[in-house]
Amino acid sequence: KKRVAVLISGRGSNMAALIEAAKAPDYPAEIVLVLANIADAGGLETARNNGIETAVVDHKAFGKDRAAFDRAMHDVLVAHNIELVCLAGFMRLLTPQFVAQWNERMLNIHPALLPAFKGLDTHKRALDAKAKVHGATVHFVVPEMDAGPIIMQGAVVVRDDDTEATLAARVLKVEHTIYPAALKLVAEDRVKVADGRCLIDGVAVPDADAL
Ligand code: GAR
DSSP states (O other): EEEEEEEEESSOOOHHHHHHHHTTHHHEEEEEEEEEETTTTTTHHHHHHTOOOOOOGGGGGTTHHHHHHHHHHHHHHHHHHHEEEESOOOOSSSOOOHHHHHHTTTTEEEEOOOOSSSSSHHHHHHTTTTOEEEEEEEEEESTTOOOSSSSEEEEEEEEEEETHHHHHHHHHHHHHHHHHHHHHHHHTOOEEETTTTTTTEEEEEEGGGGG
């Protein structure tokens, strides 16, 4: 099984979904470490309750020195023999150096159908834009934010009476489905990147940007 670290900043519901999926005997990855940049991130307790080792690298201790913060995280990951990294509500931008060290080995989940709605407040922006469909994306991390090769997407239909909260809740359910599924494919070495796009078992992942 591939040794996976999940990086979180908050409640960690996606982390919990990955932990649950990884309990299946035939799941090809094990969550061996949960790393947070905030000491009281709620997800840390969930991880501990599941018997998973936790670590905190507090970004505030590094001031403006993002490179030093990233090096400290990298050292923790290496010390745990981590093979794959999953960002799950991890709200820090990463340096190109760190991203390069985990090239095609670091996944992120984003609460929108990328390339639409990169960045924050995705649900509010989808509603403001009167989007008919919305959703979530799992992608490999590249230095540019929310821009890496797409591994998997899941869509939800936007309802007329949706609020930010109701839409977020439906998208979050999709997140909890696609993140474990995407990690499974990556851990099975079935995902390759060519020309900036993912292939699964040799078949190109549909990507709205390519149409
Ligand atoms: C999730 O919706 C995730 O997609 C989003 O933060 C939430 C974290 O929730 N990530 C981003 O916005 C990344 N920029 P969780 O801690 O319950 O998984």
